[in-house]
Amino acid sequence: MNLKRRLVLANAATVIIPAMITVVVALAFVFILGRVMGTDISVENYRKLSEIKLELIESGNSVLKQKPEAVEEKSFQQQLQERLAAINGELVIIKDEEVLFSSRNFSKIDLAKFAFEGNKKWGKEAVVVGNLAYTVESINLNFQDGGQGSVLLLAPVDRSLSSLTGLLILAGVVLVLSFAVTNILISYQLSRVILKPLNNLQQAAAEISRGNLECEIVEEGDKEIRALCRDLELMRIKLKDSIRAQLKYEDNRKVLVSSISHDLKTPVTSIKGYVEGIFDGVANTPEKMDRYLRTIYAKAEQVDIMIDDLLLYSKLDLNQIPFNFERTGIAEFFQECLLESEPELERNHIKTVFQKEIDRERTVLLDRDRMKRVIINILDNSRKYMNKEQGEIKMIVRETLTSIIIEVRDNGSGIREQDLPHIFDRFYRSDTARTEIKGSGLGLAIAKQIIEGHSGRIWAMSHGGEGTSILISLSRL
Numbered sequence: 001m002n003l004k005r006r007l008v009l010a011n012a013a014t015v016i017i018p019a020m021i022t023v024v025v026a027l028a029f030v031f032i033l034g035r036v037m038g039t040d041i042s043v044e045n046y047r048k049l050s051e052i053k054l055e056l057i058e059s060g061n062s063v064l065k066q067k068p069e070a071v072e073e074k075s076f077q078q079q080l081q082e083r084l085a086a087i088n089g090e091l092v093i094i095k096d097e098e099v100l101f102s103s104r105n106f107s108k109i110d111l112a113k114f115a116f117e118g119n120k121k122w123g124k125e126a127v128v129v130g131n132l133a134y135t136v137e138s139i140n141l142n143f144q145d146g147g148q149g150s151v152l153l154l155a156p157v158d159r160s161l162s163s164l165t166g167l168l169i170l171a172g173v174v175l176v177l178s179f180a181v182t183n184i185l186i187s188y189q190l191s192r193v194i195l196k197p198l199n200n201l202q203q204a205a206a207e208i209s210r211g212n213l214e215c216e217i218v219e220e221g222d223k224e225i226r227a228l229c230r231d232l233e234l235m236r237i238k239l240k241d242s243i244r245a246q247l248k249y250e251d252n253r254k255v256l257v258s259s260i261s262h263d264l265k266t267p268v269t270s271i272k273g274y275v276e277g278i279f280d281g282v283a284n285t286p287e288k289m290d291r292y293l294r295t296i297y298a299k300a301e302q303v304d305i306m307i308d309d310l311l312l313y314s315k316l317d318l319n320q321i322p323f324n325f326e327r328t329g330i331a332e333f334f335q336e337c338l339l340e341s342e343p344e345l346e347r348n349h350i351k352t353v354f355q356k357e358i359d360r361e362r363t364v365l366l367d368r369d370r371m372k373r374v375i376i377n378i379l380d381n382s383r384k385y386m387n388k389e390q391g392e393i394k395m396i397v398r399e400t401l402t403s404i405i406i407e408v409r410d411n412g413s414g415i416r417e418q419d420l421p422h423i424f425d426r427f428y429r430s431d432t433a434r435t436e437i438k439g440s441g442l443g444l445a446i447a448k449q450i451i452e453g454h455s456g457r458i459w460a461m462s463h464g465g466e467g468t469s470i471l472i473s474l475s476r477l
Contacts, residue, residue: 095149197221
């Protein structure tokens, strides 16, 4: 149930339930009076009671318009009695506790009852005298001689009319009590359904603010509150993932700095050593001087390449380099990449072979420059680890139902099985003993970043001592 509907139903219930309880109690009261006590409470009886009350009030007003001493005059008494006779009423005039006039003989006890009921502000009840019940209106008077008195106006009523007053009082009391109890119960229910989930949310938010991101937020309550719980839970998960990623980036940064320091140390140390040799006069011939300077230049160029690779990897890792995708014929493009690297590979006694295993030309979305960098890095890596006198690198293009597979296979030294999951990590070399291998250690890591930027996948397969295959999977159009 949604919160709006619950509130509407709760507000309606606070009105409908007390009203229904009051009606049921009133009907039960009428049933008991009618069947058990033989009293008839009807609309007609209520109308009669209203008329009698109105007549008594008008008679009382006529008394108040006269001077207090006028009530002692026989003519006024006679006039007032005749007016009450129209409703079979009775008149009693009292001064200083003495009865000045009474249209009927009443006992002192009856008069005391009349005076008591007549002086009530509300909740007046009928006074039963013999077989008759009277409703009473009392008018208090202050005489000029200092005396005090009252005029009692009595009107006979059916006993059922007095029961009607009791019914109205009972209905009012039941309505107030049932309204109060219903509000308490509904408020308690709303507190369980609404306030409890909100309190749980508040506690969870407090835990998150204290850094406890393991505090799971459970969906509970009405629709809107469950939606709030769900959004806050997603926020908690994203915040947790963000902090985890931040910690991972921080660890990677430390590893990166450590790896950069280690890899830059070797060429920088060599440069310093050769420069010191020149300063100390070791390069005392033009041939030595030329060899020292060429070595310094080569080492400086190696440092420059490492820095360029590092900057490129950092930008790729932070998604700061946009990709310019364009529809590209897959076989033609990769054959062109292989041909561009062929002269460098031939100087290292490496033969290249291009093999196309697709029926017709297929196209994919590529950033041509970035993808060319991937192929160059893979070929360069194969060249560095080639241990055969006659090396061979074969590029094979094939297809599946949904993708294009590019395989670059060499007949080099191969990769140990335990090293395969790590060769795309930064600064990782499968053979730590090969310290003479030149490069930044970022070639395959950069290739992985670029392929993932193409929504593709790259992985490696080792053929033991017979070489290694690097495979790339790209979605075809």
